[in-house]
Amino acid sequence: MRPLKLDEAIYLYYILSPYLPDMDYNNSDIDLVDFTKLIIENIIESGNHKDYLLILELISQQSQEDLKLLEGYETLNILMEGFLLNNIFDLITFCEFIHGSTKQRI
């Protein structure tokens, strides 16, 4: 696993954005586990399971076929490791700023 390039990172934000919990991403106290849990819950609730695979594919650079062979806890590990490696909260803050979101925090 490697940190994402800029276009990949922005693409990750686009896929994640419908599932982002309403949080203050500038707050260093956000718990990555809670965040990941909420993202997964939101994806399950939406029924767009394809997006979960897309996120994993993007983060891990593995094919969706390979990812489907993994156990649930393994994909969860990939997801959390990817979020950590890519400073996911900074990425969200940056992309929100770029998109002139009302939640500009930078």
Added chain:
Amino acid sequence: MRQLYDLTRRCSKIEISLGQSIYQVDCPRLKKYLFLVETLSEISEAGIAKDHRKLASYIIDYIAIAIEEDINDDMPWYEYAGAYLSLLTLCNLDIKLPMLLYRQDENSDEAWDYTGRVWYFWAHSLASRYGWTLEYVANLTPEDAIALMQEILVEDQFSKEWEWNLSDIAYSSDKHGHITHKELPRPVWMTVKPKHLEIKKIKIKRDFLPVGKVVRWNEAA
């Protein structure tokens, strides 16, 4: 004594790191400033279109223009993000003109429009008016160039108004033969007073008004 406009006060040298390299970036002169602003507009359009490839490419372009060096796109995203956010201040201007405050949405769909035209438009306008070389125009500070551009546009507008008033089109008559004069419309920024000079009228409840004789500021003297 009134302080003269200080050309160096807009931004100081910015130091950014990108990967293993450190760059010192000076305040941009006009040509570079216009390319940066044009790229910012492309970033904004790509953001609205949610085109991640174009968005990333324009952000990298912005950094490359600012540091005046070609850069690869294979570094981690946060390298570019940090550099981009630091370099955004390069487009801040230390001047507030009506022309900038009350801009109308410009239609950029003309057939003769192309990427990079902004610079040539400014270069043409300033060089043709003042007889300066392209190099001289490129090295103007953005503040000077924008203030001069506003003067050019004001002068052009007055010249158009003069011609308009001399033509038949400026006058119309009704069925009784009364002649009325139609003024040539001015751009919004020439008709709106700068906000900081305007004193807003606010309604205040009678209960909150002062009791006794009120001396207004303009009557006090």
